[in-house]
Each structure stands twice: as C-alpha cells, then as structure tokens.
Amino acid sequence: MAITLEELPIRDDLRGAVPYGAPQPHVRVALNVNENTHPVPREVADDILAEIDAALRTINRYPDREFTALRASLAAYLGHGLEAAHLWAANGSNEIIQQLLQAFGGPGRSVLGFPPTYSMHSIIAAGTGTAWIAGARDAEFAITAATAVRHIDEHHPDLVFFCGPNNPTGTPLDLETVEAAYDATTGIVMVDEAYAEFMPHGQRTALDLLPGRERLVVSRTMSKAFAFAGARVGYLAADPAVIDALRLVRLPYHLSSLTQAAAVAALRHAPIMLSMVDDIVAQRDRMVRELRAMGYTPHQTWSNFVLFGGVADPQATFASLLAKDIIVRDLGIPGHLRVSAGTAAETTAFLDAMREISRSQPPVRVVA
Numbered sequence: 001m002a003i004t005l006e007e008l009p010i011r012d013d014l015r016g017a018v019p020y021g022a023p024q025p026h027v028r029v030a031l032n033v034n035e036n037t038h039p040v041p042r043e044v045a046d047d048i049l050a051e052i053d054a055a056l057r058t059i060n061r062y063p064d065r066e067f068t069a070l071r072a073s074l075a076a077y078l079g080h081g082l083e084a085a086h087l088w089a090a091n092g093s094n095e096i097i098q099q100l101l102q103a104f105g106g107p108g109r110s111v112l113g114f115p116p117t118y119s120m121h122s123i124i125a126a127g128t129g130t131a132w133i134a135g136a137r138d139a140e141f142a143i144t145a146a147t148a149v150r151h152i153d154e155h156h157p158d159l160v161f162f163c164g165p166n167n168p169t170g171t172p173l174d175l176e177t178v179e180a181a182y183d184a185t186t187g188i189v190m191v192d193e194a195y196a197e198f199m200p201h202g203q204r205t206a207l208d209l210l211p212g213r214e215r216l217v218v219s220r221t222m223s224k225a226f227a228f229a230g231a232r233v234g235y236l237a238a239d240p241a242v243i244d245a246l247r248l249v250r251l252p253y254h255l256s257s258l259t260q261a262a263a264v265a266a267l268r269h270a271p272i273m274l275s276m277v278d279d280i281v282a283q284r285d286r287m288v289r290e291l292r293a294m295g296y297t298p299h300q301t302w303s304n305f306v307l308f309g310g311v312a313d314p315q316a317t318f319a320s321l322l323a324k325d326i327i328v329r330d331l332g333i334p335g336h337l338r339v340s341a342g343t344a345a346e347t348t349a350f351l352d353a354m355r356e357i358s359r360s361q362p363p364v365r366v367v368a
C-alpha cells in the first residue's frame with residue numbers, strides 16, 4: 001500500500017526538495033536550535049495561565065481576527081513610536097515570512113538572500129514558488145553596502161532578505177547595507193531580527209530605519225529572547241499598507257485565542273521575561289573566550305549562539321558531543337559547528353566536553 005513521495009503528483013518544483021530537519025532528540029544538554037534554555041518564570045506562567053483560562057470561556061467563538069490587544073502590546077514593547085497599525089503577528093516569524101512571500105513573491109518572482117543564513121528563508125521561498133537567489137558575503141560573513149547593491153543590480157529581485165544578527169554565523173548586520181539595498185530596489189526589503197535582544201545594549205536596529213521606508217519590513221519573534229518558542233509567536237513592524245497586503249493571504253483567524261492570550265500576558269512581563277538575556281549573553285561570551293583558548297576560531301556574534309571554526313571533523317565532534325548527551329548543530333559549513341548559549345551549567349558541560357574532545361580531535365589552526 002505504501003508509496004513514496006516521488007510517486008505522488010506533487011508540484012514539479014518541490015521534487016527533490018528537503019524539509020527543515022533540525023533533529024529533536026531528547027538529550028540532557030540541547031544547544032542545537034538557539035532556544036532560550038531558561039524556562040518561563042513561575043509568576044509569569046501563572047499570569048499566562050489566568051489569561052488562557054479567561055480565553056477558554058469564549059473558545060466556542062472565533063478569535064479576534066485582528067488580534068488588536070496583541071498588536072497594541074507588541075507596539076508598546078517595541079517602542080520606536082510604533083502603533084498597533086504597524087504591527088502584525090503570526091504563528092512564529094516563519095509564518096510571517098511565509099505570508100510576506102505569498103503576498104510579494106510567488107511564481108515568476110524572486111527573493112535575494114545571503115547564505116549562509118537562516119535555512120527557512122530559502123525553504124519558505126521554495127514552498128511559495130518564489131525563486132531563491134543566493135548572494136555572496138564578504139570577509140567574516142559581513143555584507144557590505146556595495147555587495148548588496150551589486151547583487152540587487154544584477155538580479156533585480158522582488159524581495160531582499162537580510163538577517164541581523166545573522167543565523168547561523170552571529171554576524172551583526174550593518175544598517176548602511178540595509179539603507180543602500182532599500183535605495184537600490186523597488187521591492188520589499190525584510191530584515192529578520194530574531195536575535196535583536198541579544199545585541200549589545202543601545203545598538204540601533206532596522207526599526208530605526210522604518211520611518212519613510214514603506215517597503216521595509218522588520219521581523220521579530222518571541223521564540224528566542226522571550227523563551228516562548230513553544231507558543232509560536234512571531235511578528236513584524238512595517239508600514240500599515242504592507243499589513244494590508246498580508247491580510248490578502250493570511251488565513252482568517254490564524255492566531256488562536258489561546259496564543260493571543262498567552263502572548264499578551266507574557267508581554268506584560270517583558271522585563272522579567274528578558275531578564276535572562278544578559279545571563280545568556282554572558283554565557284555566549286564565555287563560550288567565545290574558552291573556545292578560543294582551546295584553539296578553535298569562534299566568529300564574532302551578537303546573538304545567543306556561537307559559530308566556531310577550526311573543527312577538524314565536524315561530524316566526528318558532533319557525534320562525540322552527542323555521546324556525552326550534548327547536542328549542537330552541524331550546518332554543513334566546512335570545519336564549523338554552531339552551539340547555542342545555555343545556562344551556566346549547560347555551558348560548563350559543553351565546554352568541559354569540548355576540552356576533552358579536543359585532546360583526541362585537536363582543533364586545526366585556521367589561517368586568517
């Protein structure tokens with residue numbers, strides 16, 4: 001009875017495609033998908049439960065299709081003079097990106113991105129039938145304004161996707177690059193700021209560029225800094241006209257009443273929810289220091305993870321860590337692995353394991 005995917009009448013452009021595949025094994029120390037490793041504090045969890053309890057009383061009704069309370073909460077959280085009309089939310093920023101590509105991409109259209117970057121950008125492009133154009137990066141994974149403009153002039157994409165700080169490299173995004181890209185295209189420019197809260201305090205972000213730039217979209221998520229990955233809440237800030245475009249493609253009632261209630265309650269406690277961010281940043285910086293002392297080459301990072309080079313055999317090191325009940329991410333970047341910053345104890349477990357592994361699998365010196 002069972003048939004294979006290839007035997008189904010699937011779209012030709014999806015034949016041979018590979019699904020998103022970060023493994024989800026049960027291990028003691030999971031540092032592979034950049035989750036916030038700190039659970040939601042009890043007092044916040046109680047408030048979220050009370051809000052969900054209230055929402056359950058009217059669960060027989062469809063949710064607020066415009067999630068007005070949530071958009072007002074998100075606007076207040078972001079500041080920058082943004083109002084509810086500039087905000088839009090969905091089930092994770094992945095759905096935000098999907099809606100963006102449904103509205104502005106699609107068959108016959110293209111999106112320019114700069115690998116190595118978040119793998120879902122190209123996967124969602126494929127799912128929406130949008131051609132993915134892979135741009136190149138400069139030294140140390142940076143993208144200069146000139147490089148971005150050169151790719152835009154060459155390919156005339158309908159959308160340009162940036163990721164700052166970039167996953168999986170941690171690289172900061174130069175806002176001059178975003179400004180130059182915006183001026184060089186008549187298309188949509190999206191900056192994925194999933195890791196914005198882990199940037200050094202006081203840094204400008206693409207939110208500062210929004211006034212007067214109606215085609216600029218800044219995507220954020222509650223999955224990382226807010227320790228809310230399981231709730232699935234992503235959002236964007238943009239001109240209200242962009243949001244009108246998304247209303248054409250979103251499914252009605254896409255955000256459940258329970259999701260809306262949970263997110264509104266969590267945002268009320270933003271300072272507590274974000275109080276772990278400084279801890280995580282401290283553990284990240286510790287990883288960078290200690291990996292470097294071991295002889296590896298960690299890259300500059302403004303996120304909650306570290307990409308490090310000098311790994312002689314990434315698959316072997318990955319397997320040795322897994323044997324110690326620790327999982328990191330092998331993204332297929334030669335000589336590299338990526339590790340998420342954990343709690344102090346998880347970070348210690350990872351660093352101790354690496355010190356031991358590096359004795360049998362010594363790091364290779366990378367010539368800069």
Ligand SMILES: *Cc1c(COP(=O)(O)O)cnc(C)c1O
Pocket residue numbers: 034091092093094095118163167192194220221222223224229232233234
């Ligand atoms: C983790 C991550 C996200 C989060 O996606 P959600 O769907 O909001 O969980 C988005 N963008 C990047 C670059 C990420 O690394």
